[in-house]
Amino acid sequence: MISHDDSDDVLQNTMINAFHGLDHFREDASLYTWLYRIATNEALSALKRKKRRLFIKLEDVRSQLERTLEEDSYCNGDEIQIKLQKAILTLPEKQRLVFNMKYFDDIKYEDMSEILETSVGALKASYHHAVKKIEKYLEKD
Amino acid sequence: MNQDREIADKLDGMKKDLPFSLPENYFENFPERLRERMETSQKSGFFEKTFSLVRPQLAIAAVLAAFALLGYVIVKNTLNTGRQNQPIEEYAEIIDYYIYDFDDETIMAVFTEENNLNYLNHTFEAEDIMYYLSEEDDLNDTELQDLY
Numbered sequence: 001m002i003s004h005d006d007s008d009d010v011l012q013n014t015m016i017n018a019f020h021g022l023d024h025f026r027e028d029a030s031l032y033t034w035l036y037r038i039a040t041n042e043a044l045s046a047l048k049r050k051k052r053r054l055f056i057k058l059e060d061v062r063s064q065l066e067r068t069l070e071e072d073s074y075c076n077g078d079e080i081q082i083k084l085q086k087a088i089l090t091l092p093e094k095q096r097l098v099f100n101m102k103y104f105d106d107i108k109y110e111d112m113s114e115i116l117e118t119s120v121g122a123l124k125a126s127y128h129h130a131v132k133k134i135e136k137y138l139e140k141d
Numbered sequence: 142m143n144q145d146r147e148i149a150d151k152l153d154g155m156k157k158d159l160p161f162s163l164p165e166n167y168f169e170n171f172p173e174r175l176r177e178r179m180e181t182s183q184k185s186g187f188f189e190k191t192f193s194l195v196r197p198q199l200a201i202a203a204v205l206a207a208f209a210l211l212g213y214v215i216v217k218n219t220l221n222t223g224r225q226n227q228p229i230e231e232y233a234e235i236i237d238y239y240i241y242d243f244d245d246e247t248i249m250a251v252f253t254e255e256n257n258l259n260y261l262n263h264t265f266e267a268e269d270i271m272y273y274l275s276e277e278d279d280l281n282d283t284e285l286q287d288l289y
Contacts, residue, residue, distance in 0.1 A: 004161070004163075004164070007161075011171075012174070012175055012178055015175055016175070016178070016179060016182070019179075074161055074162050074163065074164070075160055075161055076160065076161075076162050077158070077159070077160015077161070078160070081158070081159075081160035082160055085160060103157060104157050104159060106157075
């Protein structure tokens, strides 16, 4: 999520869903992983709703997110940070997710595997491809 | 170019800060906003829950209504096709019923006037009159004669 309002909605929904689903929480799993999984699912659902609601294509979602990045008053990083975010927006959804989780949150592949229900090998490959694409984007622009 | 190198360097070991900030006291106020949101969603949740309970029944009712409408249209069209031959019979019945309200002279007078004929000098056949009536009502005169 890029805009503050969207992120706020996702966070609130995450907490509400966690509250309602507390009975389903397995104690052998980490609370952090469990919450992260709910938040990830909620963020992906919010993006899908946005696409459906606005009847826009994936490419248009990207350009809209780029605009938000430039215009949202709570997006106030330096030029390099904004450029990196734009590079991340060019990634396919899954790779973007993996890159953000690994690069910014430094989540272990094993935990990521549990959250995204994907094998560690596939996640490592996703991250590798994501890094290559971002480097290429940064070199090009 | 220097900037790009800077970014590439950052990817390897830069401070991994996101370029996003928060409104003041965001997390301090978050529990209160969340509580308000949950209260609001609980109020509106009653209708959503009720709707979700009756939703399968509504879907079945909608399908049945669609089938009923489709059936009605098909049956109506079929009946209308069967009734296409009825008007001639109905006309024959009407003529049969009302024909006695007019005497022969009235019919002859109308017939001759509309066909520019001389009533006194013309011999009328029943077939002529039937032909005239069928023309008036755009009917097949042979069918009319057969029925009459």
